[in-house]
Amino acid sequence: MSKGNQVLEEITSKEYEHGWTVNLETDEAPKGLNEDIVRFISAKKNEPEWLLEWRLKSFRQWQKMTEPKWPNVTYPVINYQDIIYYSAPKQKVKPNSLDEVDPELIKTFEKLGISLTEQKRLTGVAVDAVIDSVSVATTFKEKLSELGIIFCSFSEAVKEHPELVKKYLGSVVPMSDNYFAALNSAVFSDGSFCYIPKGVRCPMELSTYFRINAANTGQFERTLIVADEGSYVSYLEGCTAPMRDENQLHAAVVELYAMKGAEIKYSTVQNWYPGDKEGKGGIYNFVTKRGLCAGDHSKISWTQVETGSAITWKYPSCILKGDYSVGEFYSVAVTNNYQQADTGTKMIHIGKNTRSRIVSKGISAGKSQNSYRGQVHVMKRATNARNHSQCDSLLMGDQCGAHTFPYIDVENNSARIEHEATTSKIGEDQIFYCLQRGIDEESAVALIVNGYAKEVLNQLPMEFAVEAQKLLALTLEGSVG
Amino acid sequence: MLNIKNLQAKIGEKQILNGIDLKVNAGEVHAIMGPNGSGKSTLASVLSGREEYEVTGGEVDFLGKDLLELSPEDRAREGIFMAFQYPVEIPGVSTINFMKTALNQIREYRGQQALDAVSFLQLMKEKMKLVAIDQSLLNRSLNEGFSGGEKKRNEIFQMAMLEPKLAILDETDSGLDIDALRIVANGVNKLRNKNNATIVVTHYQRLLDYIVPDYVHVLYKGKIVKSGTKELALELEAKGYDWIKSEVTVA
Numbered sequence: 001m002s003k004g005n006q007v008l009e010e011i012t013s014k015e016y017e018h019g020w021t022v023n024l025e026t027d028e029a030p031k032g033l034n035e036d037i038v039r040f041i042s043a044k045k046n047e048p049e050w051l052l053e054w055r056l057k058s059f060r061q062w063q064k065m066t067e068p069k070w071p072n073v074t075y076p077v078i079n080y081q082d083i084i085y086y087s088a089p090k091q092k093v094k095p096n097s098l099d100e101v102d103p104e105l106i107k108t109f110e111k112l113g114i115s116l117t118e119q120k121r122l123t124g125v126a127v128d129a130v131i132d133s134v135s136v137a138t139t140f141k142e143k144l145s146e147l148g149i150i151f152c153s154f155s156e157a158v159k160e161h162p163e164l165v166k167k168y169l170g171s172v173v174p175m176s177d178n179y180f181a182a183l184n185s186a187v188f189s190d191g192s193f194c195y196i197p198k199g200v201r202c203p204m205e206l207s208t209y210f211r212i213n214a215a216n217t218g219q220f221e222r223t224l225i226v227a228d229e230g231s232y233v234s235y236l237e238g239c240t241a242p243m244r245d246e247n248q249l250h251a252a253v254v255e256l257y258a259m260k261g262a263e264i265k266y267s268t269v270q271n272w273y274p275g276d277k278e279g280k281g282g283i284y285n286f287v288t289k290r291g292l293c294a295g296d297h298s299k300i301s302w303t304q305v306e307t308g309s310a311i312t313w314k315y316p317s318c319i320l321k322g323d324y325s326v327g328e329f330y331s332v333a334v335t336n337n338y339q340q341a342d343t344g345t346k347m348i349h350i351g352k353n354t355r356s357r358i359v360s361k362g363i364s365a366g367k368s369q370n371s372y373r374g375q376v377h378v379m380k381r382a383t384n385a386r387n388h389s390q391c392d393s394l395l396m397g398d399q400c401g402a403h404t405f406p407y408i409d410v411e412n413n414s415a416r417i418e419h420e421a422t423t424s425k426i427g428e429d430q431i432f433y434c435l436q437r438g439i440d441e442e443s444a445v446a447l448i449v450n451g452y453a454k455e456v457l458n459q460l461p462m463e464f465a466v467e468a469q470k471l472l473a474l475t476l477e478g479s480v481g
Numbered sequence: 482m483l484n485i486k487n488l489q490a491k492i493g494e495k496q497i498l499n500g501i502d503l504k505v506n507a508g509e510v511h512a513i514m515g516p517n518g519s520g521k522s523t524l525a526s527v528l529s530g531r532e533e534y535e536v537t538g539g540e541v542d543f544l545g546k547d548l549l550e551l552s553p554e555d556r557a558r559e560g561i562f563m564a565f566q567y568p569v570e571i572p573g574v575s576t577i578n579f580m581k582t583a584l585n586q587i588r589e590y591r592g593q594q595a596l597d598a599v600s601f602l603q604l605m606k607e608k609m610k611l612v613a614i615d616q617s618l619l620n621r622s623l624n625e626g627f628s629g630g631e632k633k634r635n636e637i638f639q640m641a642m643l644e645p646k647l648a649i650l651d652e653t654d655s656g657l658d659i660d661a662l663r664i665v666a667n668g669v670n671k672l673r674n675k676n677n678a679t680i681v682v683t684h685y686q687r688l689l690d691y692i693v694p695d696y697v698h699v700l701y702k703g704k705i706v707k708s709g710t711k712e713l714a715l716e717l718e719a720k721g722y723d724w725i726k727s728e729v730t731v732a
């Protein structure tokens with residue numbers, strides 16, 4: 001296997017592509033967390049009193065809670081007093097248009113392949129860019145507002161649309177939901193807000209890019225998407241971070257609210273810095289994502305391609321409250337080197353004739369650990385609920401691990417639940433078959449992995465599917481040998 | 482085209498090939514026969530570059546190049562094709578996508594431009610006819626849920642697409658009923674020309690009624706113990722392999 005090893009060497013020495021930092025002057029809070037820091041953040045953002053109160057309440061709640069220990073991941077104790085909870089790139093004045101945005105910032109996003117200025121000319125995608133704690137630019141605003149669509153940073157939404165924020169903030173993920181959600185509720189800095197009015201089909205992909213830049217900084221963004229009756233929106237989230245020796249904390253909350261007949265499609269391509277080959281550094285990604293199908297015939301669909309982070313703890317879930325509502329979860333989670341992922345979903349069936357579908361594809365390589373954890377809960381009044389779960393694991397090499405933890409709770413006899421699970425290995429035979437046709441080893445792995453993940457990748461918007469395919473191949477290159 | 486001299490190979494501690502000599506010229510079809518376990522598949526694997534097999538001696542010249550020095554993918558790009566005895570499944574990857582990737586990597590190696598979608602489709606249509614294969618099969622995941630016959634037919638379709646100089650068919654007849662056998666053999670025959678060569682590996686003579694060889698070699702215990710023309714195959718059919726075995730033991 002000398003050739004295999006050689007490829008493995010070459011590739012694992014490949015650097016994380018987005019691992020650069022930018023010299024941006026920042027405006028920071030002092031390290032540590034207490035009520036004053038919460039007040040500081042709120043004051044920095046000129047927030048109304050009700051929001052400060054909400055944050056303080058969350059903070060007090062958080063203090064009473066303890067970090068969850070049930071995920072199948074191990075990491076050193078996090079010192080919450082050693083983190084900076086607010087860091088904003090210094091802007092002399094708040095930009096009114098893109099032309100006023102700090103050119104360094106624009107450059108930062110250009111390096112990521114997201115050109116905020118060019119973006120205007122590309123059709124189809126509106127972008128909200130968040131760096132460290134602050135949203136720096138949202139594109140395509142005017143065009144969207146013609147349709148009554150609101151797409152802006154969270155802080156702006158607090159100012160411009162307080163009634164909407166007040167009504168829906170915490171309505172899907174209550175502040176007391178879990179340890180990290182409570183933390184986020186206390187210190188969240190910015191994020192994106194989106195509202196689609198009744199009957200409107202959002203004509204373009206809405207997209208947010210998150211980037212952590214400053215050292216020792218936690219990123220706590222908050223996304224809230226509200227789809228009014230009969231509306232439709234497709235939303236994409238992407239993220240990167242620089243390479244650093246120390247771990248950085250990312251604890252986001254995403255809330256989706258779908259009213260009667262509305263549909264929200266939420267896609268994530270997660271590419272936070274995973275740490276180096278020895279497992280040093282990397283992002284701790286503790287995220288709470290949940291969607292509420294509040295109205296009848298509503299639908300929420302999560303698609304995620306998880307390739308980054310040192311530790312991923314994430315369960316995008318659907319609460320199927322409306323009758324005939326539909327929840328979907330499509331996931332590809334890749335772990336390599338020393339990465340650990342514990343991810344999956346929860347489908348809570350409350351309404352009648354609700355349906356859910358779970359397709360999870362785990363890929364483990366190197367010395368990584370990859371766990372799927374999924375819950376399907378059918379409540380008493382959810383007659384004729386249906387769920388289909390497919391959980392596949394693909395192993396590359398023999399030093400990694402794949403684990404599946406399905407939990408099924410059925411309180412109504414009419415439910416139909418199907419669960420399938422498979423574990424397979426990329427075979428030498430498959431690789432050789434490709435080699436014999438003139439395909440090199442790297443392309444062979446890419447081909448096989450993309451084939452394996454196809455059902456999930458097919459769910460992504462076209463332009464991102466290609467990116468995701470490349471990302472998968474890049475994360476795994478040379479892992480067979 | 483292919484010149485094998487005293488080739489020896491082992492897997493693990495087990496010596497399997499014990500000095501093979503074989504010369505194949507352009508335009509020729511050679512059949513390699515022999516009882517199960519005699520080393521036929523091993524020979525095919527060594528020629529195509531499977532890493533598990535360790536070459537312990539001998540040399541192989543392919544079109545003036547030292548074949549044993551080349552990586553498996555470069556051997557393929559130089560024009561060696563193997564139709565597998567047991568083609569593997571690759572879920573989620575269609576034959577079409579697979580062939581597009583293969584063909585373009587081979588073309589790149591040869592300094593040719595990648596085929597555009599239209600030309601690729603044209604080429605595909607043409608080759609599909611040759612082996613009477615349906616496009617719906619080519620859209621499906623490679624070999625997944627294919628019948629034995631479909632798998633073999635798909636192998637020959639790939640061979641048609643890649644136009645190898647030397648094709649090695651490993652037990653392409655196994656698991657085929659007579660109609661499928663005829664279609665597959667027909668495809669192979671149509672692909673024959675004076676510039677390419679074929680090695681047909683089989684332990685039944687049945688296939689050789691359809692793909693008529695110029696030479697027949699009998700492999701036994703890792704050595705070619707007898708060579709002849711197509712009549713040798715008929716003789717083997719009539720007398721069975723025991724005849725060869727006893728001849729070898731006597732000598």
Ligand SMILES: Nc1ncnc2c1ncn2[C@@H]1O[C@H](COP(=O)(O)OP(=O)(O)O)[C@@H](O)[C@H]1O
Nearest residue numbers: 492495497515516517518519520521522523524
């Ligand atoms: N991977 C392997 N490990 C150990 N022995 C093997 C392996 N592959 C083949 N052999 C042995 O090598 C010999 C030749 O096998 P093979 O080349 O498949 O023969 P044939 O194709 O002529 O039936 C057999 O005795 C077989 O058991």
Ligand SMILES: [Mg+2]
Nearest residue numbers: 521522566652
């Ligand atoms: Mg064999």
